[in-house]
Amino acid sequence: MSEIRDKLLKEEYRSKENLKKLPIIALLDINEDEVELLKGFQLETIEDLSDKWSDHYDKIAKKIPKERINSWIAGSRLVLVEEKEKVSAGAKIVMVGIDNAGKTSLSIALKHRSTLSSLFQKLYALAPTRGLLREKIDVFKMDIFIHELGGQSIYREDYLENPDQYFVGTDIILFVIDVQAKDRFEESFEYLKQIINVTNNLKLKVPWKIFFHKSDPEYEIDKKSLEVFESITDYMTNNCPFFEPAKDMFRTSVKIRSSILGAFSHMFREISLIQEGVKEASQKVVEQLKADFFGLYDYSINVCFAQHSEKQELEDLAHNAYYEAIENIDKLREPFLRIRRYTLDDGTNEIFILRDLKFKEDRYIMALLTPDEEMARNLDQDAIQEIIEDHLKDWIEFRGYARFPLD
Numbered sequence: 001m002s003e004i005r006d007k008l009l010k011e012e013y014r015s016k017e018n019l020k021k022l023p024i025i026a027l028l029d030i031n032e033d034e035v036e037l038l039k040g041f042q043l044e045t046i047e048d049l050s051d052k053w054s055d056h057y058d059k060i061a062k063k064i065p066k067e068r069i070n071s072w073i074a075g076s077r078l079v080l081v082e083e084k085e086k087v088s089a090g091a092k093i094v095m096v097g098i099d100n101a102g103k104t105s106l107s108i109a110l111k112h113r114s115t116l117s118s119l120f121q122k123l124y125a126l127a128p129t130r131g132l133l134r135e136k137i138d139v140f141k142m143d144i145f146i147h148e149l150g151g152q153s154i155y156r157e158d159y160l161e162n163p164d165q166y167f168v169g170t171d172i173i174l175f176v177i178d179v180q181a182k183d184r185f186e187e188s189f190e191y192l193k194q195i196i197n198v199t200n201n202l203k204l205k206v207p208w209k210i211f212f213h214k215s216d217p218e219y220e221i222d223k224k225s226l227e228v229f230e231s232i233t234d235y236m237t238n239n240c241p242f243f244e245p246a247k248d249m250f251r252t253s254v255k256i257r258s259s260i261l262g263a264f265s266h267m268f269r270e271i272s273l274i275q276e277g278v279k280e281a282s283q284k285v286v287e288q289l290k291a292d293f294f295g296l297y298d299y300s301i302n303v304c305f306a307q308h309s310e311k312q313e314l315e316d317l318a319h320n321a322y323y324e325a326i327e328n329i330d331k332l333r334e335p336f337l338r339i340r341r342y343t344l345d346d347g348t349n350e351i352f353i354l355r356d357l358k359f360k361e362d363r364y365i366m367a368l369l370t371p372d373e374e375m376a377r378n379l380d381q382d383a384i385q386e387i388i389e390d391h392l393k394d395w396i397e398f399r400g401y402a403r404f405p406l407d
């Protein structure tokens with residue numbers, strides 16, 4: 001673990017004792033001016049930054065890009081891993097929404113790796129969830145606990161009367177709305193308000209996400225529905241301190257597989273302490289490989305740990321191509337390599353490359369999109385592995401660390 005110091009601290013600070021009291025300037029990637037600014041907010045030591053950042057976060061964010069602040073916070077927390085167990089290796093996501101919204105379906109779809117028709121078969125006969133349903137999944141070496149709160153009205157009362165039993169220690173609350181159930185919007189919105197209310201009363205600083213679910217490709221959302229969604233968005237923005245519509249709302253459908261993989265991947269990356277580092281590293285991989293998309297998927301679940309693309313459209317294409325490819329990989333016997341050409345609406349081609357990858361003991365699935373047929377044909381797999389490893393291996397080493405819940 002002491003390697004952490006080498007990666008996060010300036011050289012002269014690496015052998016120091018009592019890391020908690022190190023000045024913030026000890027972090028590798030911070031300058032004197034930035035340190036001065038933090039000082040103005042009584043943040044002087046690594047420990048201050050790790051524990052007291054949230055008091056002044058919004059004010060600091062007006063002067064320094066959030067990405068930088070986040071990476072310092074993450075850095076200081078990682079440095080302190082040695083000193084205390086302040087970083088958790090697990091996270092809790094609470095999934096709520098009225099009955100029939102599609103919560104159980106979402107968590108089934110997240111894990112499903114076979115054909116769409118076999119997924120639909122599984123979802124067809126789903127029974128309502130009775131009260132709290134706990135499930136543990138392993139994502140990027142973190143233990144993620146998904147708590148689904150069955151949405152039938154007989155159960156809702158209990159959550160609202162005893163919110164501390166259900167919501168304390170939560171990293172993310174995920175609210176699911178069925179966009180097709182127009183006659184139930186009002187009930188759904190009312191329930192959302194009630195939960196926001198009880199969690200605010202508990203003074204929980206929980207990030208919220210909203211899934212506008214059942215946004216099927218063939219379903220057209222009418223104007224009236226859109227108005228309701230807008231008022232929900234406004235309500236969230238005004239009542240949930242961390243809510244940012246642009247990054248916290250997702251349209252999902254079990255019929256569009258990239259939508260579920262994309263949305264959950266965003267969420268899980270946000271829980272991870274190292275997301276900023278991974279983001280930058282992925283961008284570098286894309287640049288060096290001259291690719292249009294790079295993604296690193298978890299081997300055992302459909303989640304993308306690291307990814308970069310300049311275009312959302314290509315991200316969706318890659319996620320969908322990933323599903324198509326793994327459907328046909330018989331039990332993912334290794335090593336595997338899939339190469340396929342996709343033609344975009346504008347007539348250009350993208351070559352999709354999917355293969356398994358090993359970092360030490362851990363297996364991943366790597367995906368690339370490139371317009372360059374030549375490159376795809378003469379793929380030097382070892383060279384690519386080396387580039388990815390160069391940029392990502394430090395982060396992968398630390399990927400099991402989750403942020404701590406803010407409350």
Ligand SMILES: Nc1nc2c(ncn2[C@@H]2O[C@H](COP(=O)(O)OP(=O)(O)OP(=O)(O)O)[C@@H](O)[C@H]2O)c(=O)[nH]1
Pocket residue numbers: 097098099100101102103104105106123124126127128129130149150151152213214215216252253254255
């Ligand atoms: N059209 C469409 N139907 C969906 C989608 N996702 C789920 N469903 C259907 O919605 C129904 C209800 O799904 P569930 O996942 O059981 O709903 P839930 O939110 O868990 O309900 P409770 O457990 O009672 O709270 C099922 O019949 C699913 O087949 C989707 O994306 N599109």
Ligand SMILES: [Mg+2]
Pocket residue numbers: 103104105127128129148150151
């Ligand atoms: Mg359910």
